[in-house]
Every structure is written in C-alpha cells, then in structure tokens.
Amino acid sequence: MGALLWSLLLLLQEAKGFSGDDEDPEEVVAALQESISLSLEIPSDEEVKDIIWFFQKNLVTVVPRKEGKSTVMLTMDPRYRGRVGISESSYSLSISNLTWEDSGLYQAKVSLNTSQLFITKSYDLRVYRRLSKPHITVSLKISEEGACNISLMCSIERAGMDVTYTWLSSQDSTNVSHEDSVISTSWRPGDRALSYTCRASNPVSNSSSRLISVGSFCADLGSPEKPSMSCLLAKGLILLFLLVILAVVLCVFQTRKNRELSRVRKLKRNRIQLRKKGSPGPSPV
Incomplete structure (x- = not known):
C-alpha cells in the first residue's frame, strides 16, 4: 500500500512538472531574423539522462553522451532543421533566423539519472521587428x-x-x-x-x-486679410522699382525715336536743295 501511494505521488509530481503549471513562464524577447538562447540551470551534482524541448509539440530530444563524446539530438521538428542548436555544456536551446511563427511557449523537461523526478523550465518567447527611423x-x-x-x-x-x-x-x-x-x-x-x-x-x-x-x-505663413507692414513695404518698393525701370526704358526709346526722325528730316532737306541746284535754266529764243 505504501509503495502504491509513493508511485502515485511521483506520477502527480511528474504531471505537474510537465504541464509547467508550477511556475509562470519566463518572458523572453528577441528580434526578427536574429538569434535567441533559452538557457537551463541544472545542478552540477545531478546527472542528466535526457532533455526534451517542447514547442506546440516535441521540438527536439537531447541525450547527453559520456565525457569526450558529443551530445546526440534524437528527434527534431523539421521546421527547425538547420536553425536549432544545443549547447554541449549547459544544454541550452538556441534558435537562429527567428520568424514570427517562432513566438510562443517553450518548455524544457530534464530527466535525471539520480532520481525519478525531473526539472522543467518554461519560456514565453515574443519576436519583434527592429524599428526603422520614424x-x-x-x-x-x-x-x-x-x-x-x-x-x-x-x-x-x-x-x-x-x-x-x-x-x-x-x-x-x-x-x-x-x-x-x-x-x-x-x-x-x-x-x-x-x-x-x-x-x-x-x-x-x-x-x-x-x-x-x-x-x-x-514662419512664412500669415493671414491674407492682415498682411504685415514689412510685407506691404517690400511690395511697394518692388512696384516703385519696376515703375522707375519702365519710365527709363520709355524715355530712352523716345529719345532714340526723336533722333531718328530728326536725321530723316535733315536728309530730306538736303535732297531737295541738291535737286534745286542741279535743275537746268530756261532755253534761249
């Protein structure tokens, strides 16, 4: 009877640990198309049997090897192939080239050889885009x-x-x-x-x-019904300057015209005088 109760207690503890209800997930933020590492803290005196990382389903299963041999990843979600890595020393999960779909709840279940219990860790990963200039x-x-x-x-x-x-x-x-x-x-x-x-x-x-x-x-805007005095003064000076230029142009044009008329009249008078001098006298009878 005692053995049965102990077995039931272990099952309840495992169910609680796997569900992740024993603690709130740790919030983690990362940038789109960059990398993130989800770390684990395993006591140094504990010997790890295996680690299972979950994201929506079984993401990857890790089996540590003996000293001198590399860690083995037994199974992996095909969506993460080439983007997921496991640290040899801490068994942390790293994900590169993050996408929007990588946001969500991650859980790690660490089974220990030294006891029938296991350690669980949960992460709430949120992916954001780095902001451009406003x-x-x-x-x-x-x-x-x-x-x-x-x-x-x-x-x-x-x-x-x-x-x-x-x-x-x-x-x-x-x-x-x-x-x-x-x-x-x-x-x-x-x-x-x-x-x-x-x-x-x-x-x-x-x-x-x-x-x-x-x-x-x-600075350059104003009410059209109430223009400033400086604006009116500037407009008046511009108008006066244009009128002066127009008057000078007309005066020069009129002077040249009078000179041309005087020259033409003088030429006509000279021609008339030459005709009178060159005309023949009356014939003798």
Missing part, C-alpha cells in the same frame, strides 16, 4: 487670430505590436515628454521656436526622428 507628418492651420496651429504625427513603417511613441521637447531648460503618436501645439510670430523629437520604442529597439522646429513651418 516618419513625421506635419499639418498646419492658421486661425483667424493669426496663430499657427500645428500637429505632428509620428509613424513607423511596419511597426508591429507593442510600439510606444514619446515626444521630447526642451522648454525652459526642462525636458518635456508627451506619450502619444500625435502632438499638437501653436506658434505666433515672435514666440520662441519650439523643437520636438519623436522617439519610438518596442521591447527590442528604439529609434528617434530628426529634430522638428515648429517655427520653421509657420
């Missing part, structure tokens, strides 16, 4: 009061999941942050030009945009 979209609108209202939207191409956006601005020597993909502000001529930087982050990377100066977008 793209900034600018929207402007001039109010009736002459204020320049500006909205900056930060976005990442193929961002994926779990991306956070933070706007950083230096104002009055204090860093001000705004956690959202869009930030709105206003600017008037004479105001101190504010500058913003968008920083995007996910669990494996972060990337920042170039510095965006609000005043650079609004």
